Amino acid sequence: MSLTPELSPKPRLLIVGGGYAGFHIAKELQKKVKDAGGVVTVVDPLPYMTYQPFLPEVVGGHIDGRNVVVDLATHLKDSEVLRGAVVKVEHARRVATVRGEDGHEFEVPYQDVVMTAGATTRVFPIAGLGEHGIGLKTVEEAEALRNQILERLDAASLMVDAEARRRALTFVVVGGGFAGVETVGEMEHLIRTAVSRDPRVSQSEVRIALVEAMGRIMPEVSEDQAAGVVEHLKDRGIEVLLNTSLGDATDGIMTLVDMKDKSEKERFGADTLVWTAGVAANSVAKQTDFPVEERGRIEVTATLQVKDGQGGVLEGAWGCGDVCAVPDLTGAGPGGFCVPNAQHAGRQAKQLAANYLAVRHGEGEVQEYVHKSLGTVAGLGFFKGVGNPLGVKISGPAAFLAHRGYHAYAMPTLDRRFRIFAGWVAETLFGRDSTSVEGQDRPFNAFRRAAGVELEPGRFERKRALESSKG
CATH class of the missing domain: 3.50.50.100 (FAD/NAD(P)-binding domain)
Known part of the structure; x- marks a missing residue:
């Protein structure tokens, strides 16, 4: 029995990451790629895109958490959406390795790839x-x-x-x-x-x-x-x-x-x-055969094409957003690169989509990404x-x-x-809703209590137990 899920056999534009940039690129290209006989495939561990600038308002209770996420399957109907994590990209073979929800890995072949895996939290080795x-x-x-x-x-x-x-x-x-x-x-x-x-x-x-x-x-x-x-x-x-x-x-x-x-x-x-x-580029950048700079970001040109390490670009390889070192041609960015924010990611996505159509389908001309911060x-x-x-x-x-x-x-x-x-x-x-929805980390306890079985301890109960055991 094959462990590889059923995938479209059509020429594939693989988008690694369904975040803000990846979502917009897929949204822009999915129908045009489909009409040309290909398929856009979006791979992300989550089934939705999160608009991160609104997360503090979720903390404050101004916005319901569900309303800052956008379901990929609902809004990318002409795309192939795979829930999984890309753990390796071998552009020399035009293959990406994806780890599914159940832990098994399978290969996804592609014609073109777009790296938009975003960033993760930057954490230092601080005890506790x-x-x-x-x-x-x-x-x-x-x-x-x-x-x-x-x-x-x-x-x-x-x-x-x-x-x-x-x-x-x-x-x-x-x-x-x-x-x-x-x-x-x-x-x-x-x-x-x-x-x-x-x-x-x-x-x-x-x-x-x-x-x-x-x-x-x-x-x-x-x-x-x-x-x-x-x-x-x-x-x-x-x-x-x-x-x-x-x-x-x-x-x-x-x-x-x-x-x-x-x-x-x-x-x-x-x-x-x-x-x-702070944040750090998604670690998948280092699991590719693309050039990566000292901060762990994939090196791309101002046209949002991945560099080949010899002064040119790799055919069929693109990237933008937080996982890539995108040159800031205005000179305003630290170190000469665009800062990782939604303002740049959204605009880079639009330019990348236009450049992709110019290269792959001959629509228009390739343009460099230039954006002066608003x-x-x-x-x-x-x-x-x-x-x-x-x-x-x-x-x-x-x-x-x-x-x-x-x-x-x-x-x-x-x-x-x-x-x-x-x-x-x-x-x-x-007025502001300050209702405490307690116990979301142990939602089965109401039923367990009714069934007379052992309850799952909450976060602070576990912390206190751990501290007591150390004492």
């Missing part, structure tokens, strides 16, 4: 980080973080042990880039709303800390704007710890280190540790924000509305935009 931290790259993480915050507030309201209560009410975010600042802003607003509705917890008991190793936050905006955001966060009771790194998180005890002299700065317990300290905007909570769209410095409600307006426009598919907008209207009319 893997056991106690949570990232913010997936919708599952965003929803889990929201539920954890609310669950910890509920649990703390009935705790009589002072140390356990302090840990439950302490929230740490590591990373002062856009993702970290937006996340901590949404967390503070959510926490303040929930605390205001619980008479057993006071805001003065809550500790929220943003930890950043550099001497400033948000390198995407000007220094005076970044300084203004720091003051804004401090006014909301958020500690902003610059020139500080997380040195250890064993047993949920946060050890903070002064980056200037490497001395221990502080040590305290926290049940919630959020890690947003600026950036960040939401910091309801009607709070900062940004510099088109070079104009804005903050407060104007930045908040610009943030929502731009990302609602960039969110793929009309149905998702409508659902998001409807949720925003409902929240404006009826």
Whole structure:
């Protein structure tokens, strides 16, 4: 019996990664490739694309998690969608190796390949980080973080042990880039709303800390704007710890280190540790026969074709987005390359699709990707924000509305935009939802309790058991 699933025998355009760039490329090319007698095949471990800029709003409860994802099968009807992970690409053979959900591997032949595998969370070897931290790259993480915050507030309201209560009410975010600042802003607003509705917890008991190793936050905006955001966060009771790194998180005890002299700065317990300290190119880039630069990204030209290592390009190999080192011809990008964000990924996808049609089907001419940044905007909570769209410095409600307006426009598919907008209207009319959906990490316990069998311990019960066994 063959372990290879049934695949289309047609000439294949293989898209490795169904994220923001991959989805848009497939959407743009699927019908044209089909009409030409070929097939677009999208391979991704997940059955949906996630619009990551909206994840902080999922944490804050403004947007339902389902509404920041787009189902690939529904919106790529003329494509072949495979749920699996590409673990190797051998362009010399025109073959990619895919690992399916059940763990078995099979080969997918192709005529052309597009590398859009995106990026993963960049994690450092810090003791305890893997056991106690949570990232913010997936919708599952965003929803889990929201539920954890609310669950910890509920649990703390009935705790009589002072140390356990302090840990439950302490929230740490590591990373002062856009993702970290937006996340901590949404967390503070959510926490303040929930605390205001619980008479057993006071805001003065809550500790929220943003930890950043550099001497400033948000390198995407000007220094005076970044300084203004720091003051804004401090006014909301958020500690902003610059020139500080997380040195250890064993047993949920946060050890903070002064980056200037490497001395221990502080040590305290926290049940919630959020890690947003950067991203790294998907590791599949190193499992190819493509040239890869020092940061692990595939080397591509400004036309979004993979380099051949000898000054030319590889026929039939393309790439864009976070997994590729795309030259920034405006000169604004660090190191001469485009920064990894949705603004570039979406536009690169459009140019790559046009260039592919020019090369493979003779439609138009190949053009270099050139895009001058339109600026950036960040939401910091309801009607709070900062940004510099088109070079104009804005903050407060104007930045908040610009943030929502731009990302609602960039969110793929009309149905998702409508659902998001409807949720925003409902929240404006009826207020923020601070309901704690507890126990999503152990959903079978209600049935097990009824059946009289052993219950599955929750995350914090497992943590306490582990700590007790060490003691």
